[in-house]
Amino acid sequence: MKSFLLALLLLAGVAEAFPTKAVRIVVAFPPGGGTDIVARVVGQKLGEGWNQAVVVENRAGASGTIGTESAARAEPDG
Numbered sequence: 849m850k851s852f853l854l855a856l857l858l859l860a861g862v863a864e865a866f867p868t869k870a871v872r873i874v875v876a877f878p879p880g881g882g883t884d885i886v887a888r889v890v891g892q893k894l895g896e897g898w899n900q901a902v903v904v905e906n907r908a909g910a911s912g913t914i915g916t917e918s919a920a921r922a923e924p925d926g
Contacts, residue, residue, distance in 0.1 A: 870901040874922070876915025878908040 873891050877883045884906060891902035907915035 867898055867900045869925075870903055871895075871898070872922075873902060873904045874915050874919040875904055875906050876908065876912035876919075877906065879906045 871891075871894065873887050875884050875887045884904070887904045891904045895902040905918075907918045909915075
């Protein structure tokens with residue numbers, strides 16, 4: 849157990865600060881709906897806490913499939 853905790857402490861020093869660039873939230877529904885409003889409020893609070901831009905991107909259509917596919921195919925960056 850002690851070696852596990854030591855490893856965690858060592859890795860914590862190597863970890864990169866998050867986030868290092870703008871965060872993108874993909875909403876699979878049109879602007880103005882409940883999901884969009886919640887995403888924008890959450891994005892604003894996260895941006896304030898992280899001191900980083902949080903962008904809410906609406907990708908509506910096909911009952912959410914377009915937005916879901918967009919998020920799934922996004923380049924992994926963190």
